[in-house]
Amino acid sequence: MLSPTRRTVLFLGALTGVQLLCGCTDEHGPDAPTAEHHPDQDLPLRTRAVAATDALLAGYDTVLAGPGAAQGDLLRRQREEVAQHRSALAQGLPAATGATTTGATATAAASPTGSAPAPAPAPASGAAIGTVAALAAAERQTATDRLADLDAASPALARLLASVSAAGALHATRLGDTGPVGAPAASPVPSAPAAAPTPGTAPAASGAASGTPAPLPSAAAAGAQSALAAEHAAVYGYGVACAFLPVGRPRDDGRTDYLAHQARRDAWERLLRSGGTGPTAAAAGYRLPFAVKDQATAGQLAAHIETRLTTVYADVVGAGTGPVRLQAAGALRESVLRAARWGAAPSALPGLPAPADTSASPSLSGSPSASPSR
Structure with missing residues (x-):
């Protein structure tokens, strides 16, 4: 079964433990270039x-x-x-x-x-x-x-576009259109094409010639590591939730989401390895933000996990480029749809602070704000 056995505790706030450097910074400081010389991209x-x-x-x-x-x-x-x-x-x-x-x-x-x-x-x-x-x-x-x-897009606009896209996907679903949003599939970092050797010479041993992927930029690698850490925690949390969901559709949905987070976790590990970065291992265990003891609190935990993941993934979109950004945008959308299915309160801009809220991303402490729809 999926119930947890790990004992070492690490707060499940790993889901929101990162404020990424690239995605959340003010781009209009005193040293920013003027619009006259650098048009706004x-x-x-x-x-x-x-x-x-x-x-x-x-x-x-x-x-x-x-x-x-x-x-x-x-x-x-x-x-x-x-x-x-x-x-x-x-x-x-x-x-x-x-x-x-x-x-x-x-x-x-x-x-x-x-x-x-x-x-x-x-x-x-x-x-x-x-x-x-x-x-x-x-x-x-x-x-x-x-x-x-x-x-x-710039990091800030990329976060906004990914959030708005995720909200639009939820709008379409609620109006009866469950067709796929055309997000590019998650993919590893592309490798450079191998160059044809010059006649009479030995093949080059460079990464490009051998098909070795280029290293991930540091900010993108940090974002991917944050996403991986969040997925490790999500897998653990769903393991707990599934143990309290009754047989039938609730447990089937929980199991489906559990497996989806496992797959997303594995995708981040592959992407990091392909970019020359060793993936961060899961912690020995995680402390939940509130006690899970029945179907209702299990559903609340699932909604809580997905809502917090939207914040993580919005930040990863801003920090990453290329496949990291695309993968994070797809994960953001999936978490928005799953959060809604588990009864989370909707947000016009999922993963982003409310317009009047200038505080940092919320932690996972305290009571959940969602009521399960089960």
Whole structure:
């Protein structure tokens, strides 16, 4: 069975024990370059994201005015969250650009010559989103499009895009669209292609020629180690929770999530090894944030673990690049969906502090804030 046997205790706050250097720092200190000499690389990305958000908001308004009356409470709640997304994405934009615009206009404004990657496909206009099903599909597609700009974004914007994408995936699911969000699959650090040897010479012994992966940058390696530590703790926590979940769907769901965290843990270990870094081993044991003694508290623990993982993964998105950033964004989305299934309170920007909250990421101490849906 999955019940724990390890004795040495280490606080389960490993799930939130890291404030990563790259993802959470202020990029606008006194030594920051001026906009005149260094154009904001995030400007076209933010403008494009705002345009897509405007299309979603128009779609919510269209559906609420017509066929969405039966789901009015859910739609209004999600529309408010989308409005919060827009406000966060528009920060730093010129007033005219940050104002509500049509998708076509903002997409054109988002792509000045030579300033950004090719834009994602233009979102559907609000007028084209006339049903709940169409709105759900638009949420899912927009969640996918957010991820297309992750690599080009600054650490702070990457965290925001990953959070908004995860929230959009949950919106789509709640509206009945459970199709996959098109996040790239987790993958190891790519190796450099082997160079063809020059005739008459011995093959080069370099890492590139032998296919050895390039080392992970230090910040990305630190982020991956933090994610691995969090997954070690999550596996332990789910082991406890599963021991108290009754046979049937609750235990099946717990077992599925337990195995998913094992797989995610293994993926981080592989990525670290492929980047030349030794993975951190699991602790001998972990102390839970509250006593687990029945189905209700087991469900609360699962919700608590997933909610705290969103904070970890938002920070890893900011610290990492390439496969680390992509893997963290996918894990953030998965934790948002699992947290909702276990009854966690929703957040407009999962993994990020509330706008009025300037404190550090919360610890796992204290009582859980979620009520299990079991």
